[in-house]
Amino acid sequence: MSLRINFEVIDKIEALGSKGMEKCYNCGNCIGICPMELDILPRKIFRYALLGVHDKIVEEKEMIFSCLLCKRCEESCPSDVPIAENIRILRYYINHEEFKI
Amino acid sequence: MIQNFKRMKNKIGVYICQCGGNISDYVDVEKVREAVKNEPGVALAKHMMFTCADSSQKEMIDDIKENKLDALVVASCSPKLHLYTFRNVAERAGINQYNYIQVNLREQCSWAHTDKPKDATIKGIGLVRAGIAKVRLSKALEKITISSYNVVTIIGAGVSGMRAAIELADMGTDVYLIEKDHFVGGRPTQMEELFQSKQTGKEITERLFTEIKKREKIKLFTGAELESLTGNIGNFHAKVKIKPRYIIPDYDKKKLKEVIEKCTDEVPDEFNFGLIKRKAIYKNYDKALPDIPVIDKDSFNPDDKFLETYKDCIDLNQKEKILNLKSGAILLTTGFDLYEPNKGEYGYGNFENVITLHQLKRIIELNDNEKLMYNNKDVKRIVFIYCVGSRQTKGENKYCSRFCCTAAIHSSIIIKKRYKDIRCCHIYRDMRTYGKQEILYNEARDQKDMFFKFNEEEPPIIEKEGDNTIVKIKDVLLEGQEIELIPDLVVLVTGMIPRKDTPALANIVKAPIGLDKFFNEVHPKLRPVETVIDGVFIAGSCQGPKNITESINSSLAASAKIHSIISSGEIKLEPIIATINKDTCEWCGKCIEVCDYDAITKTEYNGKSIATVNIALCKGGGMCLPVCPVDAIEITGYSNLEIESMIDAINKEIKIESTEEVTPVDESEHKMKEMPEIWNKIIESLKQEQKSISQIAEGTNLSLPVITYHIMTMVKYGYVNPTEMNDMDEFYFYELKK
Numbered sequence: 001m002s003l004r005i006n007f008e009v010i011d012k013i014e015a016l017g018s019k020g021m022e023k024c025y026n027c028g029n030c031i032g033i034c035p036m037e038l039d040i041l042p043r044k045i046f047r048y049a050l051l052g053v054h055d056k057i058v059e060e061k062e063m064i065f066s067c068l069l070c071k072r073c074e075e076s077c078p079s080d081v082p083i084a085e086n087i088r089i090l091r092y093y094i095n096h097e098e099f100k101i
Numbered sequence: 102m103i104q105n106f107k108r109m110k111n112k113i114g115v116y117i118c119q120c121g122g123n124i125s126d127y128v129d130v131e132k133v134r135e136a137v138k139n140e141p142g143v144a145l146a147k148h149m150m151f152t153c154a155d156s157s158q159k160e161m162i163d164d165i166k167e168n169k170l171d172a173l174v175v176a177s178c179s180p181k182l183h184l185y186t187f188r189n190v191a192e193r194a195g196i197n198q199y200n201y202i203q204v205n206l207r208e209q210c211s212w213a214h215t216d217k218p219k220d221a222t223i224k225g226i227g228l229v230r231a232g233i234a235k236v237r238l239s240k241a242l243e244k245i246t247i248s249s250y251n252v253v254t255i256i257g258a259g260v261s262g263m264r265a266a267i268e269l270a271d272m273g274t275d276v277y278l279i280e281k282d283h284f285v286g287g288r289p290t291q292m293e294e295l296f297q298s299k300q301t302g303k304e305i306t307e308r309l310f311t312e313i314k315k316r317e318k319i320k321l322f323t324g325a326e327l328e329s330l331t332g333n334i335g336n337f338h339a340k341v342k343i344k345p346r347y348i349i350p351d352y353d354k355k356k357l358k359e360v361i362e363k364c365t366d367e368v369p370d371e372f373n374f375g376l377i378k379r380k381a382i383y384k385n386y387d388k389a390l391p392d393i394p395v396i397d398k399d400s401f402n403p404d405d406k407f408l409e410t411y412k413d414c415i416d417l418n419q420k421e422k423i424l425n426l427k428s429g430a431i432l433l434t435t436g437f438d439l440y441e442p443n444k445g446e447y448g449y450g451n452f453e454n455v456i457t458l459h460q461l462k463r464i465i466e467l468n469d470n471e472k473l474m475y476n477n478k479d480v481k482r483i484v485f486i487y488c489v490g491s492r493q494t495k496g497e498n499k500y501c502s503r504f505c506c507t508a509a510i511h512s513s514i515i516i517k518k519r520y521k522d523i524r525c526c527h528i529y530r531d532m533r534t535y536g537k538q539e540i541l542y543n544e545a546r547d548q549k550d551m552f553f554k555f556n557e558e559e560p561p562i563i564e565k566e567g568d569n570t571i572v573k574i575k576d577v578l579l580e581g582q583e584i585e586l587i588p589d590l591v592v593l594v595t596g597m598i599p600r601k602d603t604p605a606l607a608n609i610v611k612a613p614i615g616l617d618k619f620f621n622e623v624h625p626k627l628r629p630v631e632t633v634i635d636g637v638f639i640a641g642s643c644q645g646p647k648n649i650t651e652s653i654n655s656s657l658a659a660s661a662k663i664h665s666i667i668s669s670g671e672i673k674l675e676p677i678i679a680t681i682n683k684d685t686c687e688w689c690g691k692c693i694e695v696c697d698y699d700a701i702t703k704t705e706y707n708g709k710s711i712a713t714v715n716i717a718l719c720k721g722g723g724m725c726l727p728v729c730p731v732d733a734i735e736i737t738g739y740s741n742l743e744i745e746s747m748i749d750a751i752n753k754e755i756k757i758e759s760t761e762e763v764t765p766v767d768e769s770e771h772k773m774k775e776m777p778e779i780w781n782k783i784i785e786s787l788k789q790e791q792k793s794i795s796q797i798a799e800g801t802n803l804s805l806p807v808i809t810y811h812i813m814t815m816v817k818y819g820y821v822n823p824t825e826m827n828d829m830d831e832f833y834f835y836e837l838k839k
Contacts, residue, residue, distance in 0.1 A: 004585045
């Protein structure tokens, strides 16, 4: 099943103030160091967010909400992606768009 | 016969180069020196660490002057590297440069035979002896001098051609600038704003054109096409056909405007890639230069009344003119064509919203709405697909077109600046925004353009789903997961291809075409603007994909090169060419067929036809030599006498006493004859049963090494065979061969 890019979702996430997600080059340092051993975060989830795939973002909500926001990943990120801030924005997005809070 | 040769050189200096070990590690230079020092004619033989070093050159010059040497042989590297270095040494020392011969010891002996040093030395001695034999018979030659017009014909008035014309004119050379189209400027006029200078291609063209008009030395011909080219460097005759504009030269501008307005005949506009229509009386664009419109006669169908009313503007009876231009050199700056995708390639031609990058550039320029419109529809999402028609590993265009990545990114930046709410997606193979153009790439990323990488094996697929066009790609960052985009416009980023008329032009000027079908230079690094045809130069993108900066670089390089050759009014050429014995030549025409340079013509002499060599065209290629049935052709410096003497010298016996290294010689056969009794003993003991080596030793009282040696030899010559191993797999048993 192919993922369809939704430019409206991209615009919404951008409007929430996401930044630097496109700098991720999928090295996986963040996953190696994650105390919660979240193996989708953040490299794939950011890609879904960049492509505006709403369903996939919602599908991974467990992961997004399990994050401790400890920022250990940010420290080891070679590309200086503000990971925790972007995760927070995605939580807001899910709350807003999916749970209508 | 050789002994009777009067002008034989008798004081030859021979220098053998060690090349700091490159040669002397394998070739024993001292042995070479010993072997050649008593050759006939040799007055002095030395070896040196580096013959090309300044101190060595000085030593050679001093030697030559002191000993009054009359010829020089240097055995060093390939003549491609240092032929001119040592010719120069000879000249400085007061001997003619053609009394110098270079022998290639490094590439042909030491580097080629690192595994056989002794044989390399033997070969080296042979080659040096041949060099000495040749130099003994060498004659002092002078360069051939021919006169030259200080005039250049430049074919193609694009940016490269115009820039070269200005430069040559400023250096004092007259220029004929020939443009096939009716307007100057070429491809850049179709591009809008250009990166770095922020000027448009049209502004650049205008600037160059104004400069050209200021210079009397430049004569510009538009609508002009090269029909034929004869002659040679210094003296080319170009026949140029000039197409008429059908507009009376001193026309009334206001009235002509009226004519254009009233003209009703319309055709698709080639300049705008058929996106709009133009009238039959047209200019490529509003400010196209020279500022005179052209009538496209094929599509212009006025009635008689129309012609009568405007007869002081239009003259449909103008005829083609033929010009004969004489010049010393030819510069080709014919430029490139844009790749036209095949029908169906990424949906091109099938879906109306699949266009090429150059069409997009025209759309942006022609669009005067606040929003970007295409086919009366708003454009919000644009997908660029890169490397269309370039870097095809299986297709024809294997090269990278260099300019297209930057052009596409630059277009996306311009679009984003000019129109709001547009998002550009780039589907690329490798982003090649090299050098300063990387700034653009960063700018595009900052403006939130999206980038997707694809491999040549898995190109994006373009499909229609209802009204939507869907682009499907496999996303590398999602481990090959297929994703879909729905753009309003798909832009194919197409590259440069050689012009369609390149083969025809190449045929006229005889310039070579490379594997990529662009014009080919002599050496990509060291002689980048010359072709193998003397006096024919290339610059700009007719040589291969280049951006404007690079095109101008090469056109300036070509102008400097051309000026240095033709400006003095005379040209010096290598004297090593073919000469024809007028008395023996019986004109069969065979030489003319094989000459690669068309340097031979038929002339009359003493009431018979003979072949004559054009000294300016002949390169001394030597193809004519073997085909001549009466042996009437000779190449200067490669006469039969010289070649035969070289062969004789190479064939002389070479003896070197081996000191360190002994070439292994097969001794087994020799020893077999010497010691038949050992063989007989072994054969005798093997007659009853198969035995191991130690068992044979027990029965024959011979030592183990001797038996081993002879058994191995006997195996080699097929007397015995190894059979099986003992139980512990330690040694073989041997038996007699049946």
